[in-house]
Amino acid sequence: MRFTAPRVVEVVTVPQVALQPGQVRVRTIASGISAGTEMTAYRGTNPYLTSVWDPQMRLFLQREGTSAGYPLEGWGYSEVGEIVEMGERLTMPLPDDVAVGDLVWGIWGHRTEGVLDAAELRGHGLPPGVDPVLGCFVRVGAIALNAVLAAHSTIGFTICVIGQGVVGLMATRYAVLTGATVIAVERIPLRQEMARKMGAHHVLAPGPDLPLRVRELTGGAGADSAIEISGSYVGLQAATRIVGLDGVVVAAGFYQGQGEVLRLGEEFHHNRVQIVASQIGSVPSVLRSRWDVPRLQRTVVDLLLKGEPDVLSLVTHRYPLHQAAEAYAMLDGNGTQALQVILEMP
Known part of the structure; x- marks a missing residue:
């Protein structure tokens, strides 16, 4: 092709x-x-x-x-x-x-x-x-898991996953498996439905009121981390607004062109938001002594063979x-x- x-x-x-x-x-x-x-x-x-x-x-x-x-x-x-x-x-x-x-x-x-x-x-x-098509999900699953690791997802955390395409849905499921409370953000009804099936605790549509709705769900604190996987600068800007003080935004999408909608003088600046890139070429730096891409992929295969997801x-x-x-x-x-x-x- x-x-x-x-x-x-x-x-x-x-x-x-x-x-x-x-x-x-x-x-x-x-x-x-x-x-x-x-x-x-x-x-x-x-x-x-x-x-x-x-x-x-x-x-x-x-x-x-x-x-x-x-x-x-x-x-x-x-x-x-x-x-x-x-x-x-x-x-x-x-x-x-x-x-x-x-x-x-x-x-x-x-x-x-x-x-x-x-x-x-x-x-x-x-x-x-096994159904051979499972193999088509190993690499995308590794991309999703890499983003979840970068978001420090764990019990007691609230994680927002913006974009519920295939990688976003897998990230949602993996974050749920860590014990975090997961808020999936998506506008397309089919993907909203699939996010619920993946175990998302809340499913919200994107829009101007999204940061307020996340604050309502988190007692005013905002999310601990947000994974932006839609590849949209609008989504990346939203991610900087829905996390709380010292929150982490994992930019896992493949962004194109200029990010003219990004506003870095408002919540990003005042809440000291950290934006980290997640790219499948390596794992988060704090994990590199124990994790690498082959381990990511082995973990995904093990999960897929168990039906997760x-x-x-x-x-x-x-x-x-x-x-x-x-x-x-x-x-x-x-x-x-x-x-x-x-x-x-x-």
């Missing part, structure tokens, strides 16, 4: 890649569309289209010239499939838990097969008999790969009835 221009999706045939020593071939079964990050590539707002990320300097640098970054290939980060071929072994042994026939989750994009280093799939196996109930749409353009157009045009969209492979 390839983005060839803004709002233009194509499915193209490419030559099969030969395996190198230490690599495996995975036949894709299903792939989940991210209705947040991927839509920025679909709509043409993603910073990678105009800039290049320099991993050494950790800066986005402007592309030379005026050419856009299209075509974009390899998008998708919620894949599940079966290992169908293994290359020759390297001098070092391959992981014992990677073998032909294994069901594995990982990141190789919306394509019918992926070629990966076997070491990348260490610990990525799923047990026989029931992610299969979040799958609202399934499309064959050749109808990928229709899937993105649906999300772009009127995605209010969509939660997780799955691309199924032939």
